[in-house]
């Protein structure tokens with residue numbers, strides 16, 4: 001789905017941000033990109049969707065070279081949700097906002113109505129289509145932005161810190177929608193500082209440090225490299241560290257989140273209770 005070959009990126013002011021990155025992302029993966037501030041995470045995402053073009057090397061998205069492909073064509077393959085929905089939203093109704101990208105790529109009026117409604121349904125905003133997006137809460141505005149990306153029906157969804165600036169339940173709503181999309185086969189690439197989100201949702205983690213790949217592996221592998229993570233001022237979530245201690249005692253074999261540990265404890269206790277009752 002995504003092939004990054006020897007990618008380097010330097011801003012016009014001479015700031016060399018990405019250095020010779022080589023990353024392949026397969027269809028259906030949920031990849032988290034983490035790293036300390038300024039590591040180059042957002043710059044990498046902007047290179048993926050063609051907003052920035054590599055200064056060296058190349059990126060192929062579903063076989064399309066981003067340097068040689070118009071962003072409007074790439075937009076049919078890769079959707080990008082910005083960190084702040086207010087940087088993405090500019091239309092006066094939710095409907096027009098979701099329809100904007102579709103109009104841009106020449107979808108017919110009749111088809112747009114359906115696609116907009118379906119996308120709004122996916123994020124639970126179908127009743128707000130006539131509202132001004134700026135009359136909605138920040139969490140709802142983030143869902144409007146997500147719906148406008150979903151309406152394009154891209155196979156790849158790129159998220160730049162999707163829960164930042166939102167309260168717990170708003171963040172959870174977004175992440176549960178993303179989880180459903182992933183289950184249905186979308187390839188997800190998510191930049192985040194939230195290690196709980198990483199443990200809970202991603203199945204692959206890439207750690208960027210000063211524009212290079214420090215670690216790349218399964219979530220379990222990367223979270224277990226505490227010393228390496230510390231180089232980027234990162235720390236695995238508490239639940240993961242607790243689970244590791246239990247692992248050493250032979251418990252919680254594939255469990256890294258509080259929810260999973262809770263489920264496992266409950267099913268263990270239920271088993272014990274049933275055995276007693278028998």
Ligand SMILES: Nc1ncnc2c1ncn2[C@@H]1O[C@H](COP(=O)(O)OP(=O)(O)OP(=O)(O)O)[C@@H](O)[C@H]1O
Pocket residue numbers: 011012013015017035036037038039040041042043044
């Ligand atoms: N338009 C620009 N021109 C010059 N330098 C830039 C530009 N945008 C970003 N940078 C610099 O590039 C480096 C990487 O920035 P980037 O936003 O990609 O990092 P990041 O890992 O996403 O950081 P954060 O976690 O803080 O969002 C930083 O030093 C930043 O100041």
